[in-house]
């Protein structure tokens with residue numbers, strides 16, 4: 040009976056969130072969730088926050104795969120800013136985890152010599168409510184900021200209980216919301232973007248969910264898609280136009 044409940048929970052997670060959990064340790068995690076009073080929610084009920092926090096792998100840090108931020112500053116933003124449009128440039132981090140990627144983008148722009156005519160709006164989305172809470176709090180460990188230059192840390196962070204709290208970033212809109220990227224209602228709320236970063240999430244999904252996600256990106260993107268090196272580049276190449284450089288590939292619509 041218990042094994043069946045665990046299987047039903049894993050099945051529900053995969054269908055709704057895309058996350059494939061097939062290892063024995065995943066079953067053990069769900070078993071502990073049940074021991075602590077967790078339940079299999081009814082079909083019409085959302086997956087509980089405790090379960091979402093438990094099943095996600097949230098590894099991230101400032102400047103992860105930093106060559107993507109180089110290309111953002113050197114190629115992508117100058118090109119978009121030339122388009123003559125006056126509304127803000129909208130950038131999505133899907134997923135954002137605890138916010139390091141979104142803040143790296145903001146810090147890179149602030150530190151660049153770009154004189155953009157358009158405002159910047161950065162939105163981070165993650166299915167884990169705990170990660171979104173942390174992103175909104177903006178407090179980071181030493182490990183999380185290890186790849187930042189000391190002068191950047193000094194300029195943009197202040198100490199708080201042995202950790203690093205990011206300051207308000209002047210002229211930069213960075214916000215976070217929790218949501219499932221397979222939820223069409225979330226996309227109604229999000230709207231459209233000129234740049235989508237989707238790094239290090241597809242590795243947890245199967246091929247069909249990756250395609251569903253890429254199609255959703257295509258519907259809401261007029262511009263550039265940046266994937267992590269281990270994400271689904273095979274299907275991305277079928278749906279977007281690749282732009283290759285020595286260090287990896289990014290895509291445009």
Ligand SMILES: C[S@@+](CC[C@H](N)C(=O)[O-])C[C@H]1O[C@@H](n2cnc3c(N)ncnc32)[C@H](O)[C@@H]1O
Pocket residue numbers: 055056057058095096097098099100103133134135136137140164165166167170218219220221237238239240267
């Ligand atoms: C390894 S982190 C990647 C964070 C960041 N993009 C990076 O590369 O450093 C993967 C994140 O994907 C999130 N995630 C997994 N499935 C999701 C879904 N269906 N919708 C939104 N976020 C999801 C997890 O909660 C986790 O925080």
